[in-house]
Amino acid sequence: MKSIALSALTTVLAAHLASAASPLIVDGSDFVNSVTEDRFVMVGLAYQPAGASGYDPNSGVDPLSDADACLRDAAVMQKLGVNTIRVYNINPALNHDECVSIFNAVGIYLALDVNSPLSGESLNRDDPASSYHSGYLTRIFSVVEAFKDYPNLLGFFAGNEVVNSVKSAQTVPQYIRAIQRDLKQYIAAHASRTIPVGYSAADDDTRRPMWAYLTCGDDADSRADFYGLNSYQWCGDSTWETSGYQGLVTTFSNTSVPLFFSEFGCNTVRPRPFNEIAALYGDRMIDSWSGGLVYEYTQEPSDYGLVEISSDGDATLLEDFDNLQKQYNGIDITLITSRSSLSASASPPTCSDKFILQDHAAKFNTSMDIPACPDEDLLTNGVQNANKGKIVELTEFTTPHKVYTSGGAEVANLTITPLADDQSNTPSGETTSGAGNNTGNGTAAADDAEGVASSRSVGAGALAVAAVVAVMAAFV
């Protein structure tokens, strides 16, 4: 699909102003391409160059404001095969047109967080009422304005791990439904299409009640359109049984909304072999899970990177990149683009204490008394003079930055190759760093290979490290 011959490239560019991606819709428990009607499963990455702490609204930059960097990363990601990036901290006042148009041209969608770590731009989990105000709504609606007109916007995260403790489970859930409602009503009033809105959850005891609470009932406005879980359960050569994946599939087996890992990729065993890819995109998970987002593209102090970016903007692929690429090359595209059998029968479950709490997490607040919107005028009239993004015609396809393989060779002819209309990016089949340097075992999702238990210790620190990452990624 993506191997457009170079000779045909000019024709494609002339005919289509970089309009490759078509909007996704939610249908039952599947994301679906609104034009081709194929199922869309996320093969994606967390994308936050400079890390969670890198967001500074006064700096004039954010992860989608530097076109040369976006060209570099889109070209690398096109080779890797990803179709989605999650971006956490956006400055809605900046111009994102070139970057988003670059990712759009190569069939890569954006899943965006509306919040930022700054006070006033996120919900305070210790005091949600005091942080749910007109200024906060202006922030999140400005993000909607800035991104709503891009066709490759997959959806918005209304919150990330805001519920992560007994206390927050008692006071916060109602506010997440309120924010989802406000975002969905704003989109209905001010955007030209439906844009999915959902939540990214902590992988702790609240994961099931939160999913049940957010997805139940008749109030479609406040209901989540999708549910993401930040899960670091599969480490190194874990297996289906030992990783916890089997349990997750049982827990969420009859989900009524698309479900995915909004972060994954435990790094207690390094380099990471990414054996979980075969499970996630294989027969046992594909019916109820819509893929996931590997944490994370750039190498940061937390050591989860696929690519090391140097201060001059040149980049080096790391061994984790090579291993992940090898695993992605084994994904069965026919399997992941076919509608799930679950989807047809998916409908929102009734909200009841029994359904939400099941037999645990009795401290979870099941009240459906959702706080009222603190600024109905803003919701109705819209943000004044908001910065609104739009797809632009691309004039550059090649980044000025150099990219090196894990072995130190320069990647030749690094350029983005625009896709035909309505296509999304798929694994390339290539081994960018060259054969022979992959420690991972790309045995493909098709056979849903079980990892082989290894003598390498997963380490007692696994959960602790996962918790640290979760906290680092949690800006609200």
Ligand SMILES: *[C@@H]1O[C@H](CO)[C@@H](O)[C@H](O)[C@H]1NC(C)=O
């Ligand atoms: C549960 O939520 C309701 C509705 O927001 C609120 O009135 C109540 O105080 C909450 N319960 C606890 C224990 O915080």
Ligand SMILES: *[C@@H]1O[C@H](CO)[C@@H](O)[C@H](O)[C@H]1NC(C)=O
């Ligand atoms: C999912 O299964 C649980 C337990 O069997 C049940 O309570 C719930 O209603 C089901 N949800 C849906 C959406 O079918």
Ligand SMILES: *[C@@H]1O[C@H](CO)[C@@H](O)[C@H](O)[C@H]1NC(C)=O
């Ligand atoms: C593999 O990686 C090692 C160390 O990073 C490097 O020395 C070697 O040249 C690489 N081989 C290939 C084929 O890229």
Ligand SMILES: *[C@@H]1O[C@H](CO)[C@@H](O)[C@H](O)[C@H]1NC(C)=O
């Ligand atoms: C890179 O581009 C040059 C010039 O167009 C061409 O000769 C060469 O074959 C290309 N290399 C690859 C690996 O495509």
Ligand SMILES: *[C@@H]1O[C@H](CO)[C@@H](O)[C@H](O)[C@H]1NC(C)=O
């Ligand atoms: C990859 O898998 C094959 C077949 O299961 C096995 O023989 C081989 O040792 C594995 N290689 C690595 C590097 O794990």
